[in-house]
Amino acid sequence: MTAGKSKKNQMSKIGKSVLLHLIIYTAALATVAPFIWMILTSVKSMNDIFVYPPKWWPSEFHFENYKRVFEAAPFGRFYLNSIFVAITVTLGQLITCSMAAFAFARLKFWGRDVLFFVFLGTMMIPYQVTMIPSFMMLYWLGWIDSYKALIVPGLASAFGTFLLRQFFLTIPKELEEAAYIDGCSRFRALWSIIIPLAKPALATLAIFTFMGVFNDFIWALIVINSEEMRTVQLGLAIFRDRYITEWDLLMAGSVTATFPILFVFFFAQKYFIKGITLSGLKE
């Protein structure tokens, strides 16, 4: 009797678990379906695309669609622009943010707490408010339509400074104090003691910044005019105006624009998630 009951319980437990798996895997599949659809469309022929009901698997693979995209618009150049800008901004932020974070975490100076509060306050300012004067600043400097316009405004970050400061505070001071007695400078303490210990935080910041810059659209839209200065995102947005229903090319372009981020994401997922959790922001 008891054995039968526990067996029944066991069965309902398994049943519930199966149901749970069914629900969550359906949700996951629905979430990635657009990605799969994008990748499959990108190698389809027009005959496979304009067909109803839609056909998932292409009857033949047209990898040359990618070649056609790169010929239809200078996506190679767009790519180079995006990668160059994203890497420069990321490296720049790692340097400026760790320096600023060091000052806030380790130096006692007059007005530190007020200044830090102001720093945190700037995180609340929406970019729409600073966008117009920043644009005019670049216009006056003669930097519109250049790498400088894409890079320089992004070379500092309140979020990054905050993130690194919080991490630096967890590193014991004794390590540096011993070094200072041996005549070590502060720059060196930052460089050879703190930075090596702060790698996880730096990785989070690096990946998060890279993603933000690579995916950025509105800033490039505002400050870039000429074709050869376009980033991948801007290039793709303009491409979609011109090739409105050439879905094979548009999907090949989209794969191109998403690939680097998805690639990094698969290998460094926890840093992405950490960055998102810490900032709570999106888009």
Added chain:
Amino acid sequence: MTSLRNKYFSFLTRTSLGWNFKKGRVSRRNLWSALLFLSPTLIIFATFIIFPVFFSFYLSFHEWNMFSSETSFVGLKNYSRMLSDPDFWQVLKHTFIYTFGTVPLNMVLSLMIAYLLNQKLIGKKFLRTALFAPVIISPVSAAVIWRWLYDPNFGLINYFISLFGIDTINWLNDPTAAMFALIVMGVWKTFGVNMVLFSAGLQAIPDSYYDAAQIDGAGRWAKFWYITIPLLSPTTFFIMVMSMISSFQVFDIVYVLTSGGPLGATKVLVFYLYEHAFKFFEMGYASAVAYFLFAILVVMTLIQVKYMKSSVYDVV
């Protein structure tokens, strides 16, 4: 290599950056070295954040086409023009519809998924990766993909709803459907963020509470309603305000998915701001709109801060 670096660093030491043990001069020296460490950040911030915040406030009381050298003080004219412009009220309405369409949908969905992900599951890592993937891709390519999904004749979505006997919808060319399409895409793009935040919130609830409820004979639903929901409320509130703030600022996906159309049906506040600033070059007027947006976001943030103070909450 090391010796070169040592030499360089000992040079830096001599140039006043080293630790100074003499009392009294410490704080002044500290101020100088702090300024040195902060200088790159301060320069960028002063140029691209601090100055712009004040300057756009100044601009909002002026009329200025940026290519002419003249600015004229117009007082509150930009603000009164904004409030009397029917287009402005339209875009504000669209922004509210988008916000109140996405946020509840997003929150219910992400809480459900986070709750399910918190159970015993096979392939949890894969699931988390898949569910989070839309967050990390660029809004531009996401919107390009969804344009294809929403294609009226060959799109996957019309095919999918036809399986349930629903007629073809011309998603992006019908004013009502376009807003709905935008909301659905917005939820798809951002629910992963809230899923992660809810997961963190769920994991912070001690198991002992559930164990105690179990002993008292509480079922799964009872535990969810009487333990999970109340204990999660600070997280929920935080997520709600953050989602509202970011929904209010939506731009990229609107620009690429619908370009504000059809007939301006999906034109949102930031789109309106962008047009006035960078298409019509009415910098003064656009600044007034930006400050209006700023005011709304500040109010939301203040409500958040006020509420958060009374409840201990930590995301990380």
